Amino acid sequence: MLNPTIPTEFRHLCRVGQLDRPTPGLAPGYVQANLVVLPYDLAFEFLLFCLRNPKPCPILDVTDVGDPEPKLIALGADIRTDLPRYCIFRHGQLIEETTDICEFWRDDLVAFLIGCSFSFETAMLNAGLSVRHIEESKNVPMYKTSIDCLANRTFSSPLVVSMRPLTPQDAIRAVEVTSRFAKAHGSPIHIGNPEQLGITDLSCPDYGDAVTIREGEVPVFWACGVTTQTAIARAKPEFAITHAPGHMFISDWRDEMLAS
């Protein structure tokens, strides 16, 4: 009986088609990652976009051209089979969701593994901080902002942020705790005033679910990996693959291996 809380066994269950569900809470303590797969002719420009916008797009690993093994963060893994669910895009349009991308794989594809907020949320919980959407069993609320990422000739995007409400004292502690996790979006990008980010209504997130903001709490905003998806939707590449929302890659790295 395989144990999905161990990354190698989780990935094996995905590979043999026995696991198809969202990954929050699975393999606690291990780094989960967003997946983006693009043709080689866009790989340099996409990598440049990530390097210039490290808070929303922290690069954890990049595969060799045509090679599905992310050697840094999960030696022996195969990104074609080892995630529970994928989205296939052509010219920016979602054409299919699938649990295996072997039939879509090509020799010119490059896979990018990008840090996600689960690592710093675990650190917040360990520090005794509230993570409201987890308390309320919801998806984290995410908002498009009026801040533009640094663009290049192929990729551009508004910065997308996630929001967690905290008291001002806890917000300060959250800055301390999350700043150690630069490869998982790091410290917040804003505390307090959504309008400064061009967000007019916190109760209407662009992605995910609205959460309760209690008396005396302020909204705290972190850069969000969905920014890569909006960049791809804008660039409309001939072909792209991503993880299905919430269905992340689980690496062999421990959260603490990301921390400074």
Add this chain to the structure above:
Amino acid sequence: MLNPTIPTEFRHLCRVGQLDRPTPGLAPGYVQANLVVLPYDLAFEFLLFCLRNPKPCPILDVTDVGDPEPKLIALGADIRTDLPRYCIFRHGQLIEETTDICEFWRDDLVAFLIGCSFSFETAMLNAGLSVRHIEESKNVPMYKTSIDCLANRTFSSPLVVSMRPLTPQDAIRAVEVTSRFAKAHGSPIHIGNPEQLGITDLSCPDYGDAVTIREGEVPVFWACGVTTQTAIARAKPEFAITHAPGHMFISDWRDEMLAS
């Protein structure tokens, strides 16, 4: 009268041909960077090599294809003119040293700015630690090791290290101080035994100058940016440009902006 301790003025002096000397000690407190310029068709593979080997090759900035402006670390700068001296390589062979690369510039070139040890040496000096080669007015001793960097289909290299002798207590303090500067090679890769790195004679460095190791001191080894140069020498690209040894790019970033 322009002041070379201010980065914009230092770069202007280079641009107008009035400054042609090594940069250690110039513009103290500002981040200096190694320069590598390669054709676009090698850019992705080189970036991958750097990302997989972040201790010797910490990426600070990458320019858009054909654009000589490093927009992240020095808005308005022009890497074709703003360094004091450059090396031009064809097929891995040094063919020329020059103070200006305008005549060599091409629309398909990409420039990489890579962190260097000056930032962490300043932090060491500020912490009261000895930096022997500075005390002895020498170049830092550097050694090829028997450790292979993570290679890809185009770039590979032995890890090159620099060495600074310290007492064991100071070596511990040096780990604390330099670990904050991940984008300037970060913490040491080894303390104590050169043979474990395949180094047989500390008095014969592969690059730079030997320095005195006093009674009770141990050699402390940091990953070194010369690793990128050995990778390029091995790959023998049709065309490449680097800074001339010791003649670095000086950015607008303060050393503390690199620190975690």
